[in-house]
Amino acid sequence: MLRKLFLGFCFLLPAFLLTGQTALSGKVTDEDSGAPVEFATVALYKNGVLITGQETDDKGNFNFPDIDPGTYDVEASFTGYQPRRITGVKVLASKVNKLDIVISTGGGIVLDEIQVTEYRIPLVEQDNTTSGQVITSETIRNLPTRSINALAATAAGLASADEGGAITVRGSRATSTDYYIDGIRIQGSLIPESEIDQLQVITGGVEAQYGDVTGGIISITTKRSSGKFAGSAELETSSGVTPYGNTLAGLSLSGPILRNAKGLSILGYRFSGRYTYRIDDDPSAVPIYRIREDKLLELEANPVLLQSGSLLVAADFLTAGDVETGKVRPFEESERLDVNVVLDAYLSDAIDLSFTGSYADSKNRFTPDLSWRTLNSHNNPYSTGGTTRGLVKFRHRLGGAKKGLIQNASYTLQFGFERSDGETSDHRHGFNYFDYGYIGKFDIDWVPTFSVQFDQALQRDVLRHTDYRQVLRGYEPAAVNPVLANYNNALGLTPGEGINSQVGKYILSDVFDDQSVLSRGSFIAPNGFISGVFSNSWGFHTNVGWVYNSASTGQNDVYTANARFNFDLASKNSDKGRHNIQAGFIYEQRADRGYSVAPRDLWEVARQQANSHIQGIAPGADTVGYIDIPNAAQTPLLEVSISEDSDNRFYRAIRESLGLPLNAFVNIDGLTPDQLRMDMFSAKELNDQGVIGYFGYDYLGNPFNGAFEDFFTATDADGVRTFPVAPNRPVYGAAYIQDKFTFRDIIFRLGVRIDRYDANTRVLHDPYALYEVIGASEYHSRFGGEQPGNVGDDFKVYLDDTGSNIQAYRDGDQWFRANGTPVNSPIDIFTGGLVFPRYRDDRAQANPNFIKARDFDPSVSFRDYQPQINVMPRLAFSFPISEASNFFANYDVLVQRPSSNTIATPADYFYFTDNPFSVKK
Numbered sequence: 001m002l003r004k005l006f007l008g009f010c011f012l013l014p015a016f017l018l019t020g021q022t023a024l025s026g027k028v029t030d031e032d033s034g035a036p037v038e039f040a041t042v043a044l045y046k047n048g049v050l051i052t053g054q055e056t057d058d059k060g061n062f063n064f065p066d067i068d069p070g071t072y073d074v075e076a077s078f079t080g081y082q083p084r085r086i087t088g089v090k091v092l093a094s095k096v097n098k099l100d101i102v103i104s105t106g107g108g109i110v111l112d113e114i115q116v117t118e119y120r121i122p123l124v125e126q127d128n129t130t131s132g133q134v135i136t137s138e139t140i141r142n143l144p145t146r147s148i149n150a151l152a153a154t155a156a157g158l159a160s161a162d163e164g165g166a167i168t169v170r171g172s173r174a175t176s177t178d179y180y181i182d183g184i185r186i187q188g189s190l191i192p193e194s195e196i197d198q199l200q201v202i203t204g205g206v207e208a209q210y211g212d213v214t215g216g217i218i219s220i221t222t223k224r225s226s227g228k229f230a231g232s233a234e235l236e237t238s239s240g241v242t243p244y245g246n247t248l249a250g251l252s253l254s255g256p257i258l259r260n261a262k263g264l265s266i267l268g269y270r271f272s273g274r275y276t277y278r279i280d281d282d283p284s285a286v287p288i289y290r291i292r293e294d295k296l297l298e299l300e301a302n303p304v305l306l307q308s309g310s311l312l313v314a315a316d317f318l319t320a321g322d323v324e325t326g327k328v329r330p331f332e333e334s335e336r337l338d339v340n341v342v343l344d345a346y347l348s349d350a351i352d353l354s355f356t357g358s359y360a361d362s363k364n365r366f367t368p369d370l371s372w373r374t375l376n377s378h379n380n381p382y383s384t385g386g387t388t389r390g391l392v393k394f395r396h397r398l399g400g401a402k403k404g405l406i407q408n409a410s411y412t413l414q415f416g417f418e419r420s421d422g423e424t425s426d427h428r429h430g431f432n433y434f435d436y437g438y439i440g441k442f443d444i445d446w447v448p449t450f451s452v453q454f455d456q457a458l459q460r461d462v463l464r465h466t467d468y469r470q471v472l473r474g475y476e477p478a479a480v481n482p483v484l485a486n487y488n489n490a491l492g493l494t495p496g497e498g499i500n501s502q503v504g505k506y507i508l509s510d511v512f513d514d515q516s517v518l519s520r521g522s523f524i525a526p527n528g529f530i531s532g533v534f535s536n537s538w539g540f541h542t543n544v545g546w547v548y549n550s551a552s553t554g555q556n557d558v559y560t561a562n563a564r565f566n567f568d569l570a571s572k573n574s575d576k577g578r579h580n581i582q583a584g585f586i587y588e589q590r591a592d593r594g595y596s597v598a599p600r601d602l603w604e605v606a607r608q609q610a611n612s613h614i615q616g617i618a619p620g621a622d623t624v625g626y627i628d629i630p631n632a633a634q635t636p637l638l639e640v641s642i643s644e645d646s647d648n649r650f651y652r653a654i655r656e657s658l659g660l661p662l663n664a665f666v667n668i669d670g671l672t673p674d675q676l677r678m679d680m681f682s683a684k685e686l687n688d689q690g691v692i693g694y695f696g697y698d699y700l701g702n703p704f705n706g707a708f709e710d711f712f713t714a715t716d717a718d719g720v721r722t723f724p725v726a727p728n729r730p731v732y733g734a735a736y737i738q739d740k741f742t743f744r745d746i747i748f749r750l751g752v753r754i755d756r757y758d759a760n761t762r763v764l765h766d767p768y769a770l771y772e773v774i775g776a777s778e779y780h781s782r783f784g785g786e787q788p789g790n791v792g793d794d795f796k797v798y799l800d801d802t803g804s805n806i807q808a809y810r811d812g813d814q815w816f817r818a819n820g821t822p823v824n825s826p827i828d829i830f831t832g833g834l835v836f837p838r839y840r841d842d843r844a845q846a847n848p849n850f851i852k853a854r855d856f857d858p859s860v861s862f863r864d865y866q867p868q869i870n871v872m873p874r875l876a877f878s879f880p881i882s883e884a885s886n887f888f889a890n891y892d893v894l895v896q897r898p899s900s901n902t903i904a905t906p907a908d909y910f911y912f913t914d915n916p917f918s919v920k921k
Contacts, residue, residue: 036060
């Protein structure tokens with residue numbers, strides 16, 4: 001089977017592209033006699049630019065089989081006849097559009113006049129093998145919406161939850177709808193509706209050229225350059241009319257850059273730009289409730305109240321009069337800039353080259369969730385994004401003998417690049433990660449502790465240095481997050497005053513009163529943390545001053561190469577119809593990256609790691625000094641023990657920055673945000689706490705282009721593991737061939753498509769186990785016992801919870817009891833839901849987290865993803881029933897690669913034991 005598929009690909013490789021099987025055909029006849037006009041010239045114009053032309057055959061037939069959808073002028077002429085031009089001909093996408101032209105002698109030869117006739121759209125489309133709708137630019141201009149999704153939703157079978165919301169086609173998921181621009185599938189932002197020449201919606205009867213979809217297709221054809229200089233400008237605003245503040249300004253210019261000797265444009269351009277600003281880009285259907293401004297200032301000054309010795313959330317005491325209603329969602333403004341450039345070059349009557357470039361940049365302020373809106377909407381974060389896209393198209397019409405078997409041959413090559421990027425962060429702090437959780441300076445001492453112990457050498461009780469204890473000496477709030485700092489006002493502390501003055505330079509553990517000491521943990525809002533008790537009001541509303549705890553960035557690149565070969569197979573009598581053959585090839589390579597940080601949590605990681613290497617005072621520690629304690633003379637201070645971790649960095653980096661030795665304690669809460677950096681941490685320190693998530697980057701957010709295995713092996717110059725994660729780089733390819741022909745009044749379309757998808761990553765050798773499970777033969781040879789006769793040597797072995805007896809065998813997905821009896825489900829064996837594989841490697845058997853060891857070999861657990869190949873036949877036919885009705889039927893096999901849960905990074909496997917739900921199947 002694979003050999004046949006390979007040969008099929010090889011056969012189709014010479015043919016390249018992906019645009020619709022769009023054609024314009026018809027017959028030129030004599031007005032008086034009705035006879036066909038042989039070898040008449042038929043010219044095709046668009047925006048005043050000559051696109052192509054040809055002669056009719058001996059039956060008067062013409063056919064333009066490979067043209068872009070749009071509105072054309074068609075002119076037919078022949079010596080002795082008056083030329084006739086049909087204007088406004090709608091050439092609809094993916095259809096063989098029919099146009100018959102009648103010319104006359106006009107009583108003699110007329111050289112300086114052209115008869116012009118306006119095109120009338122036929123009531124019933126003869127070629128209707130694809131269900132859906134084509135929306136032209138004229139219709140778009142007249143519809144009361146600027147959203148492409150809303151435009152598409154006017155077609156039967158499509159639905160959108162809200163205007164501009166995600167499209168669903170005949171009940172399918174929104175992710176099952178694909179978008180195309182000028183024949184290239186796109187991922188990022190769409191273009192403004194003013195730049196659309198045609199918008200085709202396909203809901204059924206999907207042609208072989210389309211794949212990787214199970215819902216519908218929305219295909220956009222853009223406007224091209226013009227043969228005459230033209231321009232337009234638009235400016236509209238709802239300011240002063242509605243509270244939503246929608247303002248739009250746009251400009252478009254089009255015209256020739258270079259003309260030939262006949263005055264026809266051979267190089268033209270189109271430029272358009274649009275800027276949009278909205279105070280609220282998605283108005284609510286219900287009233288919006290928000291706290292009054294004067295009450296907000298009151299809450300921000302004192303978010304927590306002390307009443308009768310209890311700390312209470314001040315917002316819990318709000319009344320209906322403290323909030324106000326409005327129509328506009330507060331702090332939800334958005335702005336967007338769109339720029340589109342088109343260059344069209346007509347190198348000859350048979351060759352044209354075009355370039356389409358677009359850029360979209362947006363900035364949107366959003367409400368993280370509904371609980372955020374009432375009290376904290378003024379702290380809404382921002383998301384920014386942009387899409388840069390470039391498409392190049394080369395088309396060559398090879399022509400062909402009018403009386404030959406193969407006619408109107410052409411090929412088209414098309415290449416596309418698209419980059420979508422985005423960022424999300426707090427509106428004030430951006431990517432200054434350590435600002436997010438900063439409250440102020442906490443002055444902390446490490447005070448030595450002593451206890452009374454019996455000294456064997458002296459044969460008496462002595463004070464022995466046992467440890468160090470953190471003692472808070474002072475607190476100074478900062479202005480970085482002033483409202484969060486105000487949460488601590490309820491403690492009644494005066495900034496700058498001394499704290500815990502009752503604790504001196506030492507602590508006697510035997511008599512020390514813990515309850516009298518105020519610690520950093522006693523604060524409502526220490527650095528990086530606010531108690532969940534005070535973070536909301538009644539569990540419904542996020543409290544004032546809250547900071548969005550996420551900063552992320554991402555980038556998605558898509559490289560596309562499409563190609564198509566198109567030709568007609570015609571019989572000797574062209575009136576009996578022809579076969580339009582289309583074959584193509586598609587290649588798509590993606591590179592997806594993402595990086596996110598939970599910034600507020602960095603403070604907790606810093607506290608954990610700053611002094612983690614200091615293990616306290618070990619027995620027999622050396623004396624490093626003395627302290628005077630009443631009634632105890634000079635008491636020795638003992639040296640702390642140090643235990644270093646080769647994969648930790650922070651404890652060294654922070655001391656190098658502050659100029660401190662390794663045995664000195666560091667007070668993280670006494671530092672300011674500018675004294676901390678991400679590169680002070682190691683990758684393990686941040687990953688272990690789940691503070692960061694990334695793929696296509698290293699742990700510091702620098703782009704990384706390595707391989708899957710690098711995660712397990714990469715180290716920096718100091719030998720510290722860096723755990724970089726390769727980008728998600730799936731490869732998609734397809735080849736197709738399709739024939740459209742007419743038999744009497746019936747139009748048939750037959751095609752087949754072959755899709756190949758390669759996730760281009762590494763996956764588990766055994767989807768049931770992280771490590772290699774031992775086979776039955778090897779297990780019994782090493783540990784004894786009898787192997788059942790129907791159990792193969794390579795069947796996997798599972799033990800009971802004691803680890804000493806075999807409980808089950810497995811062969812692929814089939815499970816067996818210990819005696820070799822097959823079962824329908826492993827639940828029949830493992831009633832408790834837990835399984836205990838016996839791993840081949842004793843190190844993995846002894847350590848479930850062996851994947852984290854430096855000597856773990858990823859090639860033992862992982863293999864290359866096996867590409868998936870799907871064959872999809874397509875069949876459709878249509879015929880007219882009457883002048884006002886048409887019959888249509890189709891049979892499609894549609895397959896789509898998963899649109900979500902497709903990324904399992906090596907980091908997911910690395911922490912599989914800690915979080916087994918991180919890996920998606």
